[in-house]
Amino acid sequence: MLRALEIRDLLIIDRLDLNFQPGLNVLTGETGAGKSILLDSLGFVLGWRGRAELVRAGADQGEVTAVFELSPGHAARAVLAEVGLPVSDELILRRVNSADGRKTAWINDRRASGEVLRRLSETLVELHGQHDDRGLLNPSGHRDILDTYAALTTELSTSRAAWAEQRAARKRLAEAETALEAVRAEEDFLRHAVAELDKLAPEAGEEAELDARRRMMQAAERIREDIARAGQALGNAGAEGAMSDALRWLEGASDGAEGRLDTAISALTRAMAELDEAAREVEDTLEALDFDPRALEDTEERLFAIRGLARKHGVLPDELAGLRETLSARLSALDHSAEELEALSAEVRRTEKAYDAAAAALTVARSEAAARLDTAVAGELAPLKMERAVFQTEIAGAPEGPDGRDAVAFTVATNPGAPSGPLNKIASGGELSRFLLALKVCLSEEQGGEVTMIFDEIDRGVGGATAAAVGRRLAALAEGGQVLVVTHSPQVAALGAHHWRVAKRVENDVTLSSVTPLGAGEREDEIARMLAGDTVTPEARAAARALLVG
Numbered sequence: 001m002l003r004a005l006e007i008r009d010l011l012i013i014d015r016l017d018l019n020f021q022p023g024l025n026v027l028t029g030e031t032g033a034g035k036s037i038l039l040d041s042l043g044f045v046l047g048w049r050g051r052a053e054l055v056r057a058g059a060d061q062g063e064v065t066a067v068f069e070l071s072p073g074h075a076a077r078a079v080l081a082e083v084g085l086p087v088s089d090e091l092i093l094r095r096v097n098s099a100d101g102r103k104t105a106w107i108n109d110r111r112a113s114g115e116v117l118r119r120l121s122e123t124l125v126e127l128h129g130q131h132d133d134r135g136l137l138n139p140s141g142h143r144d145i146l147d148t149y150a151a152l153t154t155e156l157s158t159s160r161a162a163w164a165e166q167r168a169a170r171k172r173l174a175e176a177e178t179a180l181e182a183v184r185a186e187e188d189f190l191r192h193a194v195a196e197l198d199k200l201a202p203e204a205g206e207e208a209e210l211d212a213r214r215r216m217m218q219a220a221e222r223i224r225e226d227i228a229r230a231g232q233a234l235g236n237a238g239a240e241g242a243m244s245d246a247l248r249w250l251e252g253a254s255d256g257a258e259g260r261l262d263t264a265i266s267a268l269t270r271a272m273a274e275l276d277e278a279a280r281e282v283e284d285t286l287e288a289l290d291f292d293p294r295a296l297e298d299t300e301e302r303l304f305a306i307r308g309l310a311r312k313h314g315v316l317p318d319e320l321a322g323l324r325e326t327l328s329a330r331l332s333a334l335d336h337s338a339e340e341l342e343a344l345s346a347e348v349r350r351t352e353k354a355y356d357a358a359a360a361a362l363t364v365a366r367s368e369a370a371a372r373l374d375t376a377v378a379g380e381l382a383p384l385k386m387e388r389a390v391f392q393t394e395i396a397g398a399p400e401g402p403d404g405r406d407a408v409a410f411t412v413a414t415n416p417g418a419p420s421g422p423l424n425k426i427a428s429g430g431e432l433s434r435f436l437l438a439l440k441v442c443l444s445e446e447q448g449g450e451v452t453m454i455f456d457e458i459d460r461g462v463g464g465a466t467a468a469a470v471g472r473r474l475a476a477l478a479e480g481g482q483v484l485v486v487t488h489s490p491q492v493a494a495l496g497a498h499h500w501r502v503a504k505r506v507e508n509d510v511t512l513s514s515v516t517p518l519g520a521g522e523r524e525d526e527i528a529r530m531l532a533g534d535t536v537t538p539e540a541r542a543a544a545r546a547l548l549v550g
Contacts, residue, residue, distance in 0.1 A: 001020070001022060001068065001069055001450075001452050001481065001482040002020050002042075002066060002067075002068055002124075002125070002452045002482065002484070003019065003020060003067045003068060003069050003090075004017070004018065004019050004020070004065075004066070004067040005017075005018045005020070005038070005041070005042060005045075005064070005065070005066050005067075006018075006063075006064065006065040006066075007038075007041045007062075007063075007064050008062060008063040008064070009055060009056040009059035009060075009061065009062045009063065010037065010040075010041050010044070010054050010055065010056060010062040010063075010064065010097075011034075011037050011040070011054060011056060011062075011513075012034055012037065012056065012504070012511050012512055012513045013034065013037060013041070013056065013512065013513050014056060014512050016513075016514070016515055018038075018500070018515060020482065020484065020498070021482075021497065021498045022478075022481070022482050022497075023478045023479075023482065023483070023497035023498065024474055024475050024477075024478035024483050024485065024495060024496045024497045024498070025478075025482070025483065025484045025485070025496060025497070025498045025499075025500070026484075026485045026487055026492065026493045026495075026496030026498070026499050026500070027484070027485070027486050027487070027500045027501075027502055027515070028487060028488070028493050028499070028500075028501055028502070028526055028530060029501055029502030029503055030503070030504075031488075032504065033502045033503050033504050033513060034502050034503075034504060034513030034515075035486045035502045036456070036486070037513060038486075038502070038515070039127070039454065039456055039486065040054070041064045042064070042066065042125070042454075043127075044064050044095060044097065045064040045065065045066045045093050045094070045095045045105075045117070046066070046093070046117055046118070046120070046121035046124070046125060047095075047105065047114040047115070047116075047117025047118040047120075047121060048118065048121065054097050055097055055098070055099050057510075059099070060098065060099055061096050061097060061098045061099060062096070062097045063094065063095070063096045063097070064094070064095055065092065065093065065094045066092075066093045066094075067090065067091070067092050067093075068090070068091040068092075068093070068124055068452075069089065069090060069091075070088075070089055070090070070091050071450055073450075074123065074450055075123035075450070076091060076120055076123040076124055079116075079119050079120050079123060080107070080108075080120070083112075083116050083119075085107050085108060085110050085112065085116075086108045086109075086110065088108070091107070091108065091120075091124075092106075092107070092108055092109070093105070093106070093107055093117065093120070094106045095117070105117055107120070123450075123451065124451065124452060125451065125452050125453075125454060126451050126452070126453045126454065127454045127456065128436050128437075128440060128453065128454065128455050128456070128458060136410070136423070136436055136439055136440065137423060137436070139409050139410075139422060142393075142408045142409055142410050143366075143403070143406065143407065143408035145408075145443060146366055146369055146370060146373065146393060146408050147366070147403075148443070149369055149373055149442070149443055150365055150366065150368075150369030150372075152362065152365055152366070152369075155358070155361055155362050155365055156362070156403060158358045158361070159355070159358040159359055159361075159362055159402060159403060159404050160402040160403065162351065162354045162355040162357075162358040162359075163355055163358075163400075163401065163402040164402070165351045165354065165355075166348070166351035166352055166354070166355045168351075169344070169347045169348045169350075169351040170348055170351075172344055172347070173341070173344040173345060173347075173348050176337075176340060176341060176344050177341065179333075180333075180334070180337045180341065183330055183333065183334045183337075184334065190327055190330060190331045190334070191331065193313070193327050194324070194327050194328050194331050196309065197309070197320065197323065197324040197327065197328075198324070198328075200305060200306065200309060200320075201324075202306050202309070202317070202320040202321055202324070203321055204318045204321050204322075205318060206306065206317075207303065207306050207307065207310075207317035207318065208318075210299055210302060210303040210306070211303060213299050214296065214299045214300055214303055216289075217295065217296040217299065218296070220289040223289070224286065224289045224290075227282055227285055227286055227289070228286060230282055231279065231282045231283060231286060234275060234278060234279045234282060235279065239275060240272075240275055240276075240279065243268060243271060243272055243275065244272070246268060247265065247268045247269065247272065250264060250265050250268065251265060306320065355400075358404070359400065359404040359405050362403070362404035362406065363395070363404060363405065363406055366395055366404075366406055366408065367395055370393035370394075370395055370408075373393050373442060373443075374391055374392055374393055376442040377391040377435075377438050377439055377442050378390075378391060380437075380438035380439075380441050380442060380473070381434070381435075381438050383469045383473075384434040384437070384438060384462075384466055384469050384470065384473075385434075385462075385465070385466040385469070386414075386431065386434055386435075386438075388414075388415060388416055389412060389413065389414050389415070389431070389435070390412065390413040390416075390420065391410070391411075391412050391435065391438070391439070392410075392411050392412070392413075392420060393408060393409075393410055393411075394408070394409050394410075394411050395407070395408055396409075409422065410422075410423045410439070411423065411426070412426050412431075412435055413426065414426060414431055423435060423436075431461075433457075433458040433459060433460055433461065433462070433470075434462065434466075434470065436458060437455070437458055437470060437473055437474070438473075440453070440477065441473050441476065441477060444477050444481075450481070451481075452481075452482045452483075452484065453477060453481070453482070453483045453484070454483075454484045454485075454486075455474065455483065455484070455485045455486070455487075456486050457486055457487065457488065458470070458474075458485070458487075459471075459485075459487050459488070459489040459492050460488070462489070463489065463491075464491075467489040467490075467491040467492060468491040470489070470491070470492055471489065471491050471492035471493075471494070471495040472495065474492060474495065475495045475496075475497075478497070488530065489530075490527045490530040490531050490543075490544065490547060491547060493523075493526070493527055493530060494523075494527055494544070494547035494548050494550070495550075498517070499517070499518040499523050499526070500515050500516065500517055500518065501515070501516050501518055501522070501526050502514070502515050503515075503516070520548075523548060524541065524544045524545055524548060525541075525544075527544035527547055527548065528540040528541045528543070528544040531543050531544060
């Protein structure tokens, strides 16, 4: 609830500090004293769009600070957490308007945008009055109001989940149909390409292997002669024979050399082993180079086929195997598309049936709640001297969405037989105020008291017993919560738990507005003034005392 409101240099207010309390808070004063300025100031700090020129003449800037007390489960806590602002039991909003029109806001000492202020304001304050386009008079919010009244949290959750599931199923089906259409457009290409790739069956790394084999075969004739000569030079007629003779001669002479030839014999023995290994490698190479000329033709033919197919599809040769799998999968999807589409269509039908059931349940629940609300409002209208008026919650069809297929509108008929119409267009000023009050009394029983409710001259156009009935309902609304009322009605003012008087004064030819909390005696004076006008009579004082006593 709103605990404090501090205003500096706004319009005709130079400095004002107000401490509000739970219950019914009333603000009274003569017309033009500045009561509406208080609401303008509160709207300014809450980010509402209002007057463009707010800074008091001669001041550099205007400033408003509002302090709210947040209960543990208050909806404002979720907004603060979502936007990354500090969350505590106390919420301090401050907004400055410079003389050049710039506006700057802080939330708990952190800079914030006007949009965040407005989001918070929806959880903190409700303004009700003849020109209220944010609350009960706004038809776009009537369905949400009815849903809150009917406590349809579970039904709404079910509908929203069914809607999301239905949309997802429809999206999957649409995507599958689009993909199938694209595949069908290239069916001939796919079948030809897959057949061509299947016939060639290229493997990753095969192109490099074929290229190496081709180069080796192309070079075979040129290098084979040199390798053969080397083989002869290494054989018995060459190095192997000479080294064998040398080893035999040295071994025959070693006994007479008294060990001097042992090292040479060992070296020759090792050399003979290495020479033998070299001769075998040369022989193996000659065998490998001995190929059928047709093998070169076959290798070149497959190598060129792989490279040509890669160019045709715009991929690297090593990517052909993967392309084959991809195109085969698309072709398989095409061949099995009928089964897939039928399965997806069945899922769409299932989700549509679930959504239809959830939306229908919402319609039934809303219709039942609308009847209860209409009866409740009718019961409130009679004490407000509007027993002949008719309030009706109309439910009509609307485009389907996450919250069902219903459009909700509050309509009224002020006289029997008169046509009904929108709440904000049919009722006169005084009638509208009483409709709003009756509706809010009924809704408040379901909505709780975490939001500060503000009624701006909602008692305009009524008096006597009707004004007393308005006051009693405002007092009932304030039980367990907080209500602020700007009023000209002494009957309403007398029922306030806390009373402030708004007055104008002139200092040095400058008009300023002040707000004064009233004690018991001062309240009697103020209510007597409201009853009598400029000249307060003893009869007015007696009537004021009677109203205060109740």
